[in-house]
Amino acid sequence: MARLEVNRSGEMEMFVRVVEQGGFSAAARAARMTPSAVSKLIARLEGRLGARLLNRSTRQLQLTPEGCAFYERATRILADLEDAERSAGVGEQAVGRVRINTSASYFNHVLAPVLPEFLALHPGVTLDIVQTDAVVDLLAERTDVAIRAGPLKSSSLIARKLGETALTIVAAPSYLERYGAPCRIADLDGHNRLGFGYARAVDGWPLRENGETTIVPVTGRVQASDGEGLRQLALSGVGLARLAAFTVRGDIAAGRLVPVLGDLDTGETEAFHAVYVGQGGPLPSRVRALLDFLAERGRVI
Incomplete structure (x- = not known):
């Protein structure tokens, strides 16, 4: 008692x-x-x-x-x-704030275009969106859902896969006019290879030539903290960048960027997941609503 x-x-x-x-x-x-x-x-x-x-x-x-x-x-x-x-009090209607942590690339090219639909479906939900490529501590940052690219480390987080995308090396036509288009791995020595300013799962560009895979180091003069920053640098003609295909598909179609070294592509893809804290138990309806929506409308291809 x-x-x-x-x-x-x-x-x-x-x-x-x-x-x-x-x-x-x-x-x-x-x-x-x-x-x-x-x-x-x-x-x-x-x-x-x-x-x-x-x-x-x-x-x-x-x-x-x-x-x-x-x-x-x-x-x-x-x-x-x-x-x-x-x-x-309100049945199963999703109500409350959801804090999302996502990269600028995923936000600009996947999430932002479909957010009006989510907000119309769930008028009781408010969103707090933080954009960064850094891996954050969900508890410390009071984050409900984080969108992460690449392999997931073992943790107590629950992951929901949102698809995967190819990785493509691209450059602006103006850059290729000045420096030429590389055709072989050896040609990259004379090019500005733009990279990320933080450690990646694979520290370099894997390319396959003559039956052997080589990890080409990224030793350009400019680094950026996120993929969207690298995309803008590539668009400006600063150098070559290896980016998620879904972020540059429109640029390639419009002629703003040109894919290079496609014949040497290893076929590597990058997976995207929505991760959240939990042990498989019931989720707040506001979080569940977002996860269900992302699984259908927030997929990466």
């Missing part, structure tokens, strides 16, 4: 608030409580769980490994509770 008297959801909510506000004082102000009351509540939670969740110092709080695990599960449970309450 005593177990039923414990307000476990309230303790979870306060713990999550302390973590996200960065301390007891800020969480206390947000909850209109005293810092000592918040501190006692967290201490009672730790005592009941038999585990230290936070390491306290005079300057900051730091999550313990047990605290990290509890925070991850608590945020999911609270989201499910919120979703259950909304569902009780």
Whole structure:
């Protein structure tokens, strides 16, 4: 009976608030409580769980490994509770904010064109979109769904595949007029090969010549932090770039970019996934609605 008297959801909510506000004082102000009351509540939670969740110092709080695990599960449970309450009032209608982390390339060429349709289908959903090619910590960035390209590392994240795309080396006609079109791997020595400013799964361009695959290093004079930046550099005639086919298909059709070294292509493709935190359990309806929509209308080819 005593177990039923414990307000476990309230303790979870306060713990999550302390973590996200960065301390007891800020969480206390947000909850209109005293810092000592918040501190006692967290201490009672730790005592009941038999585990230290936070390491306290005079300057900051730091999550313990047990605290990290509890925070991850608590945020999911609270989201499910919120979703259950909304569902009780508005049926299965998706309601609330969804924070999306995506590359500029995927946003510009795939997501943005279909967003009006999603927003019309789900008028109760608001979107917060962050564009970056960097791999972010979904929990730290409070991200619901991230779109990631390339091989996925083993993690607690759940992935939903959105298709895959070929990778194509392209250049602007103006660049090829000045420097000529490369036909062999050896020809690349005289070309500006534009690359990414961060580590990739394959550090170079794989090309197959005379039955052997060579990883050609990317040693150009300009690097960019995202694929859309490289595309703009290629369009400006700065150099050669190896980009996802779906991002340059329109440019090639319009003659703004020209594919090169297609005969040496290894056939490598890059997979795209929508990833989210979870262990396969129920998702908030707002997140589920976005994932279902992306699986149908946000596919990469």
